[in-house]
Amino acid sequence: MSNTYTQDTLVGFFVACGIAALFYMSLQVSNLSSYLDTSNTYTITASFENSGGLKVKSKVSVAGVTVGRVSAIKLDKTRYESIVEMQIDKQFNTLPTDTTASIFTAGLLGEQYISLEPGGSDEYLQDGDAIDITQSAIVLEEVIGQFLFKKASE
């Protein structure tokens, strides 16, 4: 029966390797670890005239450091503005209330993300607060259109 025993051992080894690979993919390769601590975030919102190519899960950064992610993008039906909801990591809980939110593009062709620029207020943003000062995404067609219009009027 030693033959069966060897076989069992090899099967066990194979299954262990496979499961290890799955864990490796989940924890080392993907962002599962950031999902695991969703309780450690707080929500703030910001409304933009135009949120451009921003998507759910786009990153939110302060001075280039990722502090959170976009969790929802909705339309304000009365003011026709885009309301962006984002989850910010609790360890960055000292964002002043007069923080500015802008939508930028990473590089010429990269993804759009939200950049927060802290102001000088002594009070900090709490869970559920809204950012008042925002700068919309730059829509390339609009910029080009304005440029051409200006050139034509000259």
Next chain:
Amino acid sequence: MMQIFQYLGASTRSRFAKLGRATFFLLHSLPGLVDVLRRPSLFIRQIYSVGVLSFLLITVSGLFVGMVLALQGYYTLSDFGAEASLGVMIAASLVRELGPVVAALLFAGRAGSALSAEIGLMKTTEQLSGMEMMAVDPIRRVIFPRFLAGIFSMPLLAALFSAVGIMGGHMVGVGMLGVDDGSFWSQMQAGIDFYDDVINGFIKSLVFGFVVTWIALFEGYDAIPTSEGVSRATTRTVVNSAFSVLALDFILTALMFGDI
């Protein structure tokens, strides 16, 4: 002219008939679950021949595919000054596509053809018939444990393929080409989503495992019981599995990642 239509009609009909037989075959095997639960050793033996024997092929192939991806990706990305994205490029290609698809194609060639040949030979040498005369249902007893082992092993093999591929990519990208280790991993983790990528890749490999094993077992069982019939069944297994995997990959990708 009439003959062409007759030929097309007959061949379409025979294809449908075959699909019908394959479906009944699948349903017929399901009660085998009882036997597997009662005697897990039946199942473990099959994981050995389906999974363990494919282990080396899958891991070595995965390693090389990851290394090639790193080389190719590096030269393309460095034109845009985006070498730091090498990690995410390798991981995304492997986790979403190459892991499940290439592992399934290799699995069809290694385990699928072996299953077809084994079942076909068992039919040719009257082993299946002999079991029936011993009041043992061969579809329950022989087919189902193999089927289950195929579905079980495929996701593990695909995960191994991707994981080893990423390690191979890391080895070449960071070790040989000098991409920054930190940005390799951080870009990867930022770019690969657990649900969208890892889980979807896992589902893909599960579906591929199901389809490849089903085709392999049915072709073997449906083979004409001669040596020529068995060899043709083996060929058909590899061809049909490869075709089904690639076609299904398109459909699954469209469902998972596309907005169709």
Next chain:
Amino acid sequence: MDNIVTIKNLVFMRGQRKIFDDISLDIRRGKVTAIMGPSGTGKTTLLKLIGGQLSPQSGSVVVNQQNVHQLKRSELFALRKQMGMLFQSGALLTDIDVYENVAFPLREHTRLSESMIRTLVLMKLQAVGLRGARHLMPSELSGGMARRVALARAIALDPMMIMYDEPFTGQDPISMGALIHLIKALNKTLGLTSIIVSHDVQETAAIADYIYVLSDGKIVGEGTPEQIATSNSEWVQQFMQGKADGPVHFHYPAPDYFDDLMSNQLS
């Protein structure tokens, strides 16, 4: 008359070809009955009909008072446990060794302890003289040994009858002798009913109690070996004595030889 198998008005077609055209025969309990006939007369098909693997177009096969083709699947399986069948190739499972092959039906159908299974397997292997070969794989066995192992497996569940499909084909004289001896001994000591399908005239006639001779889907002769040997049917005489020409012609039906050679048609 105690018949274990009764076949009545059996008709079996494969496509348009009639394999059996209204045949009836009885197999008596505890005897060795042989069914003989040239290759391609469907002798193996007959065994598969008795075992319920094939269904006839009409007629009935009754085994031990049960109509095989009207049984439910579970009842058919229960009946099959009482029938052993020895396939021409032996049909041993190639991925397990001799011991496990003989243990196979025991493991599938009983919940005996490992030590009971061991005892039974060794007893059956001893009966066929292969107790020493228990660790060999089927690929390491000669054809005759494989058949003996298959026989040990067929008697593992102590069936009431065994069907032998061409047991003597392709055997050297020694293994042929061993098989003849075994079939006889099992029949006597275990009180088994044996059905032998064969075209090996001498060997079969030596052990059979009763012989049916099949040709073209019909029974052309029946009786004890002595009656068959003295049959006045020309066909039976040709078959039993292996004459090249007789009612079954040496030549496949063809147009006249001379005409065929002279005509230059390419057909």
